Amino acid sequence: MIADVDQCASGPCKGHNSVCSDLIGGYRCDCPIGYNGDGDNYCYDGHPCPDEQNVCSKNAICGYNFIQQRLECSCNKGYVGDGLSCVDVNECAAEKDYDCHPNAECVNTEGSYFCSCKPGYKGDGEYECKEIKACDSSPCRGRNAVCxxxxxxxxxxxxxxxxxxxxxxxxNDGVSCPNGTNVCSKDATCQYNTERGPHCVCKQGYIGDGITCKSIKTSKLDLKPTPKQQRPMSSHHKRKITYTSSHVITIDQ
Structure with a gap:
């Protein structure tokens, strides 16, 4: 009985990535799962050619032409050439090759392009380019201000x-100070005039600088006559002491 010879031992399958199956009296070449080809001469996975065969441009891919039954190089999108040499396509040279907003300009890049809004406009360039208005940046910082x-x-x-x-x-509305600046006394209001701007004014019945306000009654108690003022006086030297809200003392003799 003649022993069967391993037909795959000699590597009969020439296709890159091919798998040889030894059969009785012969062999079979197949491509592994995920690869395409006849197994005998090629097994292609749709990615670049094997290194020893990849003579394509860096801007091309290697693919199998099933009609001509051979591997060939094809330039990537955005490039033109025979696959061995590929040059950039200037999409901006012809309006039909790019799709930008009417208020945008086409900017060519290596293998592609992008859209940029024209000066005075803002947006993504492709779908929107709105006119830039001075008030868009909110230049009026005053609370309640109108631009x-x-x-x-x-x-x-x-x-x-x-x-x-x-x-x-x-x-300012002339009644309350802007948020964050209301340091007025609880017995004062914030008022406005063109000379001083917002400022604190003590309410009626109070005196002070607006930041501190004291009751007029309390202030009068604080201004008691001195012992010298309390000395007995003759009837024709009696004095009347009057206290005013401005701390001015009026003396009648």
Whole structure:
């Protein structure tokens, strides 16, 4: 009886990645799972050619042409050539090759392009390019301030009706100080005028600088006559001491 010879021992399958199966009196070449080809001459996985065969451009891929039954190089998208040499396509050269917003410009890149909004506009360049307006950056810092557009991409800041200020830095309603600056006494209100701006004023019946306010009654008690003022006086030298809310003492003789 003649012993069977391992037909795969000589490596008859020439396809890269081919798998040889020894059969009785012969062999079979197959491609492994995930690969395509006849097994005898090639097994291709859809990725670049084997290193020893990959003569394609760095901007190309190696694929199998089933019609011509051979491997061939094809330039990647964004490039043109025979696959061995591939050059960049300037998509911006022809309007039909790019899709940008009407207010955007096409910028060519290696193998591709991108859209950039024209000066004076903002957006993604492809779907949106909105006109940039001066008030978009909220230049009026005053609380309650109103920004208005002017010609030449300018703007103005103003306070709404019932508010006072320069509009740029402040708009005060004349009753309460802006948040974060109300240091007035609980017995004072914050008022506004063009000379001083927001400032504290003690309520009626109180005196002080607005930050500290004391009751007029309490202030009178604090201003008791000195012992010298309490000495007996003759009837024709009697004096009347009057205390006012401004701490001014009026003496009638």
């Amino acid at each position: 208005g557009e002017t010609d030449g991409a300018g703007f103005t800041c103003s306070c709404p009706t019932g508010f006072h200020g320069d509009g740029v830095n402040s708009c």
